[in-house]
Amino acid sequence: MTPRSWQWLWRAWALLAAAVLLAPILIVVPMSFTNSSTLAFPPEGLSLRWYSELFTNPQWTLRIPVSVETAFATAMLATVLGTLAALGMTRGSFPGRGLLTGLFLAPLVVPIIDLAVGDYFVWALGWQVGPVGFGGGLSGTVPGLILAHTVLAFPFPFITVSTALTTVDRTLELAAAGLGANPWRTFRRVTLPLIRTGVITGAIFAFLTSWDEVVVASFLASPRVSTVPVQIFTELRQSYDPTAAAISSVLLAAAVVLVGLLALIPVLSRRTYGRSVAVEIVRPDGGIAAVAT
Amino acid sequence: MAFLEIRDLTKVYGEKVVLDELNLSAQDGEFISLLGPSGCGKTTALRLIAGFLQPDAGSIAVNGREITNLPAHRRNIGMVFQSYALFPHMTVRQNIAFGLEQRRFSRGEISKAVDESLDMVRLNGFASRRPAELSGGQQQRVALARALVFKPQLLLLDESLSALDKKLRVQMQLELRQIQKEVGVTAVFVTHDHEEALTMSDRVAVMRNGRIVQLDTPSNVYRAPVDGFVAESLGEANFMHGSVRSKDRSGFVLDLGDGLTLAIATDHPVDVGETCTVAIRPEDIELAPAQSASSELVGHVRSIAFAGNTTLYVIEALHREIRVRRPNNAATENGFALDQEVALAWNSGAALVLSDRQGVS
Numbered sequence: 001m002t003p004r005s006w007q008w009l010w011r012a013w014a015l016l017a018a019a020v021l022l023a024p025i026l027i028v029v030p031m032s033f034t035n036s037s038t039l040a041f042p043p044e045g046l047s048l049r050w051y052s053e054l055f056t057n058p059q060w061t062l063r064i065p066v067s068v069e070t071a072f073a074t075a076m077l078a079t080v081l082g083t084l085a086a087l088g089m090t091r092g093s094f095p096g097r098g099l100l101t102g103l104f105l106a107p108l109v110v111p112i113i114d115l116a117v118g119d120y121f122v123w124a125l126g127w128q129v130g131p132v133g134f135g136g137g138l139s140g141t142v143p144g145l146i147l148a149h150t151v152l153a154f155p156f157p158f159i160t161v162s163t164a165l166t167t168v169d170r171t172l173e174l175a176a177a178g179l180g181a182n183p184w185r186t187f188r189r190v191t192l193p194l195i196r197t198g199v200i201t202g203a204i205f206a207f208l209t210s211w212d213e214v215v216v217a218s219f220l221a222s223p224r225v226s227t228v229p230v231q232i233f234t235e236l237r238q239s240y241d242p243t244a245a246a247i248s249s250v251l252l253a254a255a256v257v258l259v260g261l262l263a264l265i266p267v268l269s270r271r272t273y274g275r276s277v278a279v280e281i282v283r284p285d286g287g288i289a290a291v292a293t
Numbered sequence: 294m295a296f297l298e299i300r301d302l303t304k305v306y307g308e309k310v311v312l313d314e315l316n317l318s319a320q321d322g323e324f325i326s327l328l329g330p331s332g333c334g335k336t337t338a339l340r341l342i343a344g345f346l347q348p349d350a351g352s353i354a355v356n357g358r359e360i361t362n363l364p365a366h367r368r369n370i371g372m373v374f375q376s377y378a379l380f381p382h383m384t385v386r387q388n389i390a391f392g393l394e395q396r397r398f399s400r401g402e403i404s405k406a407v408d409e410s411l412d413m414v415r416l417n418g419f420a421s422r423r424p425a426e427l428s429g430g431q432q433q434r435v436a437l438a439r440a441l442v443f444k445p446q447l448l449l450l451d452e453s454l455s456a457l458d459k460k461l462r463v464q465m466q467l468e469l470r471q472i473q474k475e476v477g478v479t480a481v482f483v484t485h486d487h488e489e490a491l492t493m494s495d496r497v498a499v500m501r502n503g504r505i506v507q508l509d510t511p512s513n514v515y516r517a518p519v520d521g522f523v524a525e526s527l528g529e530a531n532f533m534h535g536s537v538r539s540k541d542r543s544g545f546v547l548d549l550g551d552g553l554t555l556a557i558a559t560d561h562p563v564d565v566g567e568t569c570t571v572a573i574r575p576e577d578i579e580l581a582p583a584q585s586a587s588s589e590l591v592g593h594v595r596s597i598a599f600a601g602n603t604t605l606y607v608i609e610a611l612h613r614e615i616r617v618r619r620p621n622n623a624a625t626e627n628g629f630a631l632d633q634e635v636a637l638a639w640n641s642g643a644a645l646v647l648s649d650r651q652g653v654s
Contacts, residue, residue, distance in 0.1 A: 175380075177345070179392035
C-alpha cells in the first residue's frame with residue numbers, strides 16, 4: 001500500500017476507536033430530550049420535560065445540592081491538604097519520605113470497593129479502640145461523604161502541586177525571604193502564584209472525583225441524604241426513567257465545562273507570565289539606544 | 294568596631310569543612326570582594342551572612358548588632374543573586390516594591406521610592422514590564438534596585454555579573470560601583486573573576502579552602518601577594534622556584550637548579566640558602582632584540598598570540614616557558630618573530646618574592 005492509503009487507514013481506525021469510546025457517553029444526551037416516559041434510543045419526540053422534572057421532583061431537588069456541596073467541599077479540602085502534603089514532600093527532607101509519598105498516592109491504587117467498605121466501617125459505624133472512639137455517626141451525612149471523597153480525591157492535587165513545585169526556582173523563595181517576607185508571605189506572594197496552575201488543575205480533578213463517584217457514596221448514603229450518581233443508579237434499577245438521562249447530561253456538561261477550563265489555564269497564564277525575547281543595544285555612553293522585543 | 298564583623302564563621306557539610314573559622318570585617322560603606330575558585334566557600338559565606346544557611350560556629354554582627362541567629366527575613370540585608378531571582382509573575386514595579394510592602398510602607402511612599410530607584414538604575418520606562426521581557430543587563434539593574442530600595446544595612450552580590458556578556462559586564466561593574474557609592478551601602482561581592490574583584494573593590498579577600506588567605510587593597514593583593522595561590526588568583530604570573538644562592542643590597546641570586554641562576558632585584562628580605570618562589574607578571578617583562586640589549590637573560594620566541602590591545606609571547610628561556618604580555622599601540626613596535634632571539638628584562642620590584650609554604654608548583 002502507498003503511504004497515503006496507510007494514512008487513511010489509520011484515520012479510520014482512530015475514528016472508530018473514538019466512536020466506541022464516545023458512544024456510551026453521547027447516547028445519553030439525545031435520550032434525555034425524549035418525549036416518551038421510558039428511556040429508549042432513538043428518542044421519540046423532543047421535549048425538555050425531563051429537565052424540568054429535575055427541578056420539581058424532590059427525588060432530584062434533594063440530591064443535587066448534596067452532590068454540589070460534597071464536590072465543592074471535597075475539592076477545597078483535598079486541594080488544601082494535597083498542597084500542604086506536596087510542600088512537605090518536595091521541600092522537606094526526613095526519613096520515611098518515600099513511604100509517605102506512597103501512602104499519599106495509595107487511594108489511586110487501592111480497589112475502590114475496599115475503600116468503600118473501610119469508609120463504611122469507620123465513618124458510618126465508627127471505631128472503638130478501648131476508650132478511644134473514632135468516626136461513626138457519619139452515615140447519611142454530607143460531612144461523611146466529604147471526608148470519604150477527600151480520601152479518594154487527595155492524590156490529584158498532591159500530584160499536580162508536587163509537579164508544579166519542582167518547576168519553582170527555590171532561589172525565588174530565598175529572594176523573597178531576603179527582601180523581608182516571612183515564610184507565609186513568601187508562600188502567598190511567590191510560591192502560590194507560581195504553582196497556581198497545579199493547584200487549580202488539582203482542584204478540578206478533585207471536584208470531578210467526587211462529582212461522579214458512585215461506589216463509596218452508595219455505601220455512605222441514606223434514603224434522606226444521597227448524591228446524584230447514586231440516585232441515578234437506583235432509578236435505573238427500578239425503571240427506565242428518562243430523568244436519569246437528563247441529570248447524566250447535566251453531570252456531563254459540568255465535567256466538560258471544568259475540563260474546558262483546564263484547557264484554558266495555559267492560555268490565561270501565558271497572558272500574565274509570558275516569555276519573550278528582548279534585545280538591548282547599549283550605546284557606548286551607557287544609554288539604551290534601542291530595545292527590540 | 295567595624296560595620297560588618299564576622300568572627301570564626303564555620304560551616305561543615307558532613308565531613309567537609311566548607312568554611313573554616315572565617316574572619317572578616319568591613320567598614321561602613323566599604324566594598325569587599327570575596328574572590329576564589331569554586332568550592333572555596335565564598336558563596337557559603339555569603340549565604341550565611343544573608344541568613345539562608347545556619348553556621349555551625351562563629352558569629353555575624355552588622356552595625357554592632359549580632360544577627361547570627363536571626364531568620365533571613367528579619368536581617369534587612371539586600372541580595373542580588375547570580376540568576377537575579379526576579380519574580381517572574383510580577384512586573385518590574387511589583388518586584389521592586391516587594392521589599393517595601395513587607396515593611397508595611399504606605400502606598401504613596403512605596404510608589405515614590407520605586408520611582409526613585411527606577412531612576413537610579415535608569416529603567417524609568419520599564420515599570421510595567423515583566424522580567425522575561427527585559428534583557429540580561431536590565432534584569433540585573435532591576436535586581437539591584439530591588440535589593441537597595443528598602444535601604445538595607447548590607448548589600449550582598451553573588452556572582453551577580455557573571456551571566457552578562459563581557460562588554461555589558463564591564464559597564465555594569467562601573468555602574469554598580471557608582472550606585473553603591475551613591476547609596477553608601479556596605480557591600481560584599483562574591484566573584485571568581487579576578488579582574489572584576491580588582492576593578493570594583495575597596496578590598497579583596499582571596500579565599501581558599503574555606504579561609505581568607507589574604508585581605509587587602511586591590512593593588513596590594515596584586516602587587517604583594519602573600520603566596521603563589523594569591524598571585525595566581527589575581528592574574529597570570531610566571532613562577533620560578535629555587536633557593537637563594539647569594540644576596541647583596543640590590544637583591545639576590547636565585548638558584549633554579551640545573552646550573553641556572555637568575556638575579557632578582559628586590560628589597561624583600563631573604564636568607565641565603567632559603568628556598569622561595571618568585572612570580573613575575575607577564576606584563577612586567579620587557580622584550581628587546583637580543584643583540585641590542587645588555588640583558589643577560591635571553592630566550593627564543595616560541596609562540597605569538599595577538600589579542601588586540603596586547604600580544605602574548607611565549608619565550609623559551611631558563612629551560613622553561615615564560616609568558617610575556619606586551620601592550621599594542623600605534624607607537625610601539627612589536628616586531629618580534631617566531632624563533633627570534635630576544636632579551637628579557639624587568640624593573641626592580643616587578644619580581645614578587647613569595648613565601649614558600651604554599652608555593653605553586
